[in-house]
Amino acid sequence: MTATLSDSPRVIEVTSTQPGLPWSERLRVRTEDRLPLAAKQVRIGMLAMNMLPADLLQMQGLYGVKPELPYVPGHEGVAVVLEVGQGVDDLKAGDRVLPMGAGGLWADERVLHRRALVQVAAQGDVLQQAMLTANPATAWVLLQHQRVLQQGDWVVQNAANSAVGQCVRQIAAHLGLKVLNIVRRADAVPRDSAEHWLVDEGGDAAAVVAQARQITGGATVSLGLDAVGGSASATLAACLAEGGRLVVYGLLSGQPSQMAAHDLVFRGVEMSGFWLARWFADPANREAGKQVYPALMNLSAQGSLEMAVEQVYDLAEVAAALAHAARDGRQGKVLLRGASYPLV
Ligand SMILES: NC(=O)c1ccc[n+]([C@@H]2O[C@H](COP(=O)([O-])OP(=O)(O)OC[C@H]3O[C@@H](n4cnc5c(N)ncnc54)[C@H](OP(=O)(O)O)[C@@H]3O)[C@@H](O)[C@H]2O)c1
Incomplete structure (x- = not known):
């Protein structure tokens, strides 16, 4: 060149x-x-x-x-x-x-x-x-540093067709995690996808939770990744197991994140916010932070992150x-x- x-x-x-x-x-x-x-x-x-x-x-x-x-x-x-x-x-x-x-x-x-x-x-x-710098790193840190997860564990995310969502799916596959992907329109679901998809057009949260249970076979889902806010946060929280954690990292709806008192109080579901810039700036994450880009560059070079x-x-x-x-x-x-x- x-x-x-x-x-x-x-x-x-x-x-x-x-x-x-x-x-x-x-x-x-x-x-x-x-x-x-x-x-x-x-x-x-x-x-x-x-x-x-x-x-x-x-x-x-x-x-x-x-x-x-x-x-x-x-x-x-x-x-x-x-x-x-x-x-x-x-x-x-x-x-x-x-x-x-x-x-x-x-x-x-x-x-x-x-x-x-x-x-x-x-x-x-x-x-x-x-x-490569913002969205893949966000997905990496959300999956690796918000909750201790084991191979085979389930994670649920909304806006699953966003760039962060695409990275969550690919990095989760690399880590051996299963992802329940929620999107707001049926044509956002890739054809012939072997992944797990659910369309939530925003109407009926109880139906979404029931479908989520059916897809996961009632398995424990302990991490929810929310890019949307508003009522979508509450739907995601309701899909989580008791003691699960909902991480709000995006504000795509422009609405304040909601969560039912029932999930918060009686089921002990936690809600926290995440901003990549703050995570990298925290001295407690210095060592973990050094691993992020080399890992992503490797995945990208192998064609496993696109x-x-x-x-x-x-x-x-x-x-x-x-x-x-x-x-x-x-x-x-x-x-x-x-x-x-x-x-x-
Ligand atoms: N906290 C952090 O550190 C951090 C870092 C990176 C990104 N983010 C956030 O992550 C989010 C995604 O970013 P991105 O760059 O990956 O986005 P993107 O590739 O531009 O995709 C946006 C996606 O959001 C969907 N969407 C938009 N409004 C929605 C709504 N109200 N309900 C449901 N889905 C909606 C769109 O769906 P359609 O295809 O149906 O239109 C599209 O799939 C943004 O909020 C961004 O600010 C946060």
Whole structure:
């Protein structure tokens, strides 16, 4: 792979989080001057960037972190090294890297400190690599570090066709866990799937619980993974065994998570929240945290971790891409490509 500098690197800037405005009026595309590198810095050319629900929430002022306006959005992507600053001896132009913990990735180029970059295989699938840092890690930590589970144990999750849901299914298979997958529409269930699926259109929680029991054969289900909130949390909690744990990690419905007092008080079902950023920031998780990405990179390289892609847009088409990413019934992720993308 050759790495060259593009003529005028672009960045996307969020200029307003005002609800109701079309995306095109909340964003602008700006070109940036290229500054010289300081010691230990690396100039990277963005290849592909994911569009996460977290990006959309942040752009509406609804996320856990609210940057000052204007800001460059984007939490996840893959890049090629363009240039390295003094003191960077272990990366060279043409290497492929994942920026870790850095925002502002919806851009053609970024300058980051060497320690914010993790090298990945230069031959890997660019789009899969662009989706590797947030959702697969969330699925990994939810399955490995929220409840002690043994091979053969059951887990139940909703939004099972989301990218996190896809990763939960694949990582669970790798760990020997069984997953009861709940989706909100029948056509989200893959054809001829050997997995366990249940469609909950939001009407009858008791019927969902009865179907869940039938599918699991009444086995103990001790972990529930909730990306939806609202009444879906209560349904998932009701599917859990006594003393089970419901982990709320997403707010897709935008509604406060509900849970029946009966489940909470008499059946001792616990409800807790999960945010990957907080989990990684907790010093108690330092050692476990070091295992996460090597394990995921291995699974991805073996082809055991793959997320569906619906469409890739150029950075300049960001408003159309955002409208697409916010659409229900997608078949996979919407990604952006940066100026370096044609190089691979
Ligand atoms: N806490 C954390 O650290 C963390 C980390 C990563 C992700 N997340 C959260 O995880 C969730 C999933 O993220 P993702 O990137 O995997 O999503 P995604 O790939 O964009 O998929 C979104 C999915 O949610 C489904 N969905 C949307 N609204 C729903 C609703 N009201 N009820 C049921 N299903 C609904 C969609 O179903 P249809 O196909 O039917 O439209 C689609 O399958 C998001 O809430 C995200 O913020 C949290």
